[in-house]
Amino acid sequence: MGLETKNQIKTKKKYSEKRSSYDPISLLAIASPVKGCSVMTPLGTQFWEEVKEKIDTEHKRIGVKNVMLPLFIPMSVSKKVFTRRDFNKEFVVIKELPRRKKLSDFLVIRPTSEVLFSFVFSKLIHSYRDLPCLLNQWCNVVRWEKSNKVLLRANEFWWQEGHGVYDDQKKKEERELFAKIASMYRKILSDSFALSVKEGWKTKLETFSGAKKTYTFESLLPDGQTLQLATIHFLSSKFTSVYKTVFRDRHNNLRIPAQISWGLSTRLLGAMAKIHFTQKDRLVTPPFVSPTQLLILVISTDCDTKEKENEKGKCYFLSRKFFSLKELFRVQINHVKNLEHLLILKKRGLAEGVPVIFECRETKNECFESYITISSSGLKKSILPSQLTSLLIRKTILQIQQRLKIKQENVTKLNTHNFSSVDDLKKLLDENKVGFFKGVFCGKITCERSIRDAFGLASVLTSGKSFKSLFCFFCGSSPAKVSFFGRKY
């Protein structure tokens, strides 16, 4: 348990013995009656809609347009491109249609939609003027895995699947597009979700079977396993050639464009819940993406739920204040009749990870007694209602977000272990270290397999650049590159 001190492990053990059933993910998604499939709760869906809005906005800037593609792909077409046995094993297949119509060409439920995007491109693209053509879809995909975990390893999940085709002779365009997409993911994962991610290239063995090169964003789970959160694939012309997607270039020659794809899934929400978890019975959510940033709970016999009535009531000034806060933040206001009801709503707010909770109670002498609670730390402080300003809320939200971010960066730093030789690595593993193991590696498939067998570690990502001056820690060959190993989720 490398991500915690020994003392913490002890606490955690006791804790998990006491209430082993608590899982912060359960507030975002619930297992459905079908194995590996889940229901996204209203709260989980709100988070996903936040992700959607952020990515759609970035996509608009990059020039990506949304499309909606069908669920089924003919097996004959799918087989042309997916040749690796293990990926095909996850396909859910329809062999017979209603009214007992046996299919000669089975239908695969999309595990990913490269093939269909190529079909769309072949309809939309004619000349070099139509390039680059950048599309995206928000959809459900199905990959039947052996073991499942809600949101983290699901048989059906939701994702965003971006695909672009471009003239592969335009290397600058390719680089710029890649940089924009990578920057978008960096913003979402690191800035919005306050996660600490390492990014880099996959080795040959770990590259997506349809891709020439795969770029990945990886985070650490509390148990030290690495979790992939987003990827960008350079697909070359593997898929575009299947559907004969061609364009006429400036010299009127027919050419096949190159394809790039990028994706991020609802797994991100699982990562958020697991990674920011603080061993209290509650979600911890980064305020930048929390559907409710500020929960206001007011007890007052005069303050009814109807805002209009408040205008004449004693807490008129409070209502006005709340209204102005609503313009600036995602605020939920609840007027309650008594303390009991307030405490129920506060408990729910804390459980759902609302970052800031303001509670206010009118006392007999027409004064107010009020408190602000920071959900992630549990800190509760008495403040005057007049102190509840947009400045305070903005400052508090920023602080919480930064603290979560810094905490995760420290965890990753503490759990990134350098090694320069086989002995080094052995020693680290003997010390029960987990996390990222950083060393120099040649990237060869045979070497990677041997490392996996010897240490139980997989290559997570590499810097991508090989240097002649670097030598593989395992086989001693050169050139080699800086690489990170770990136990993959």
Next chain:
Amino acid sequence: MGLETKNQIKTKKKYSEKRSSYDPISLLAIASPVKGCSVMTPLGTQFWEEVKEKIDTEHKRIGVKNVMLPLFIPMSVSKKVFTRRDFNKEFVVIKELPRRKKLSDFLVIRPTSEVLFSFVFSKLIHSYRDLPCLLNQWCNVVRWEKSNKVLLRANEFWWQEGHGVYDDQKKKEERELFAKIASMYRKILSDSFALSVKEGWKTKLETFSGAKKTYTFESLLPDGQTLQLATIHFLSSKFTSVYKTVFRDRHNNLRIPAQISWGLSTRLLGAMAKIHFTQKDRLVTPPFVSPTQLLILVISTDCDTKEKENEKGKCYFLSRKFFSLKELFRVQINHVKNLEHLLILKKRGLAEGVPVIFECRETKNECFESYITISSSGLKKSILPSQLTSLLIRKTILQIQQRLKIKQENVTKLNTHNFSSVDDLKKLLDENKVGFFKGVFCGKITCERSIRDAFGLASVLTSGKSFKSLFCFFCGSSPAKVSFFGRKY
């Protein structure tokens, strides 16, 4: 061809002989390689996102929260509620999972999600305080039909599926909820999409197999067939009892809540394309929902695509104007180098149904030559650039929207035929009338089947209220209600 005059039919025939391949739907969706499944183009997707935004906004007001539910439903559970043979015939079923795992309980790909919503409700609802609980999902559903038509009759389509549970003893709450949902659909169909819809209750024979009562919104296609665009179902406790969704009422008794559901699908976009079609090679789109309301095309050697450069250029004042229009409308601005390119973009704008197109060309003496084109009517008018004001655009958009609406209302009025006896109806059909046939009908299943056999007409909707003073035109029995018959798409 009741929706057109004879002259129009002649024109249409000639027209369809000449370019029979043109279908305005093709700009919104393309048939995919799998029968009855389609790809929604970027334009089609933009329209659907417009629908989503409008419905999400209304839902928020009503108190409906979004969720995301899984694709697969266990057959055993589905069978408990869907007993009618014909609906089951449309189920696409998974009988075997990857790694040759035969399923004893098959999986149905959701044709609708009543069952799963009940499952969710059973997790979210405990006491009367949790009611009403109103949820919605945006998803794809699969119903395998014998014959297909892109967007109008698809094997896979996208829809919005709302579900609510409530205490069925609270009749006022039920009525209010129903009224709000019906008003939402009325706004979308009639105000936003400028369609003329008739609404009312389905007869027993036509009610959704899982529902106690079904409310429907129906429009007329240009060939006189009626097309269902949205429905609201009162499901009673049929589904909630399957998943044992219970709540404790104020007296601490366990009770089963009633369920209501409502849905609207991508078929709406097909209806828009077909119904507003004007026999030109273009889409006609109601400006209130057009993704681009105003297309601006400017030729000027000085006006580069980069807006910053314009600030110093001759068309600075134009750029400023365009910018202010962008704040108020959905505007797309294209700076082009020559007339040829302008005409290509204009043609595309017209084809895609952009309601208003403004083109502007700088002449030698630093003056501008500019035109405004109304896409639906083809009207092109010379105007001064200074006349391109937000007032003009607002007025024009309103006019186009109103004209489309009034036109459709007139078409529906002209194609609604009253009849009071069997002979009346026979006469109307002998005259080749199509559309809605309005008469008094008892609503009995046997009577409805006989009418279908005798006249080839189905009951489309009824007023819902029976009166003792009314007598069925077919069987003469009383009570009866005002009903509309037609040929269903």
